[in-house]
Amino acid sequence: MSARTLDGQALARTMHEEIRAEVAAFTRQHGRPPGLGIVLVGDNAASEVYVRNKLKTGSEIGFRADLERLPATVTLAETLAVVERLNRSEVHDGILVQSPLPKAMGPDAEQRVFDSILPAKDVDGLTPVNVGLLVQKRATLVACTPSGVIELLERENIPIAGRHAVVIGRSDIVGKPMALLLLHRDATVTVCHSRTPNLAEVCRGADILVAAVGKAGLVTKEFVKPGAVVVDVGMNKVADATIAGELFHEGHPRLALFRSKGSVLVGDVHPEVAEIAGALTPVPGGVGPLTIAMLMRNTLRAAGARAGQPVG
């Protein structure tokens, strides 16, 4: 058996077209496009790529998408001042501060900066107000990656109600909101983390298994019930030839890619899982593109709500 591929890239393209039409309608009606302000602090290479993709997609779809770039030496107070300016901006409906912030800003910098975003513009769904609304099942702005996973499951007609869903990972940005979204759709949800004993055995009970860990190939065949739906949120850059060799058999196109580029992007799910799962999201091309699509939808929603006309 070979797992059905859940194509996040294709769904993201479809969603972009849907959103493009709504963005055009908003722009006609309000005389300005919905606006997204992204704050990027420092020079983290992965963040640079993520932010570039978000800006590019936003502009292509018709949003106003602005970058506020700050040096790694910026102070917390200066960063808070930039967020405050975006909070007051008439033309910015959504604000995103790219994580991680430089360590030198202090251990609680990220929390303080996220907390300072106006909840109505919090398109990453990370402020305490929006997290609280999510817990109470009345949120409009929900973290983009887990809501992208739900969008994919629903549009692929994968039943959630009554299913046992296991989420590996309990971060504020992926694991916890993922668990809540599945719970709100009547799944029975188990959340696992680094202190969970017998992880493989717990995961084998899952009808829907979501891996959001950050460890290349952690989820092997022994974690997966035959026929289960497996969602791979992990994005790990592998630059070690031994690890690449453990993940991909000789002759695998991804191994050839590794040898030509010196690194390869892999998920938390080992490729061998495709032999046993019923459906599986690829990495790349699975959850990643949907995260951006949901950011676009959240920005459109924030714009609609600010204009007194809920959309999206």
Ligand code: NAP
């Ligand atoms: P994170 O904040 O580092 O959280 C990782 C979680 O995994 C933690 O809850 C941790 O447990 C758990 N964990 C670590 N090692 C484990 C193990 N051996 N067994 C079981 N659980 C373990 O990471 P994150 O921000 O949630 O991101 C997770 C992954 O998703 C990363 O690869 C990230 O790059 C990727 N990601 C992808 C997208 C996308 O758009 N595709 C978006 C966001 C994140 P503890 O809580 O006990 O430490």
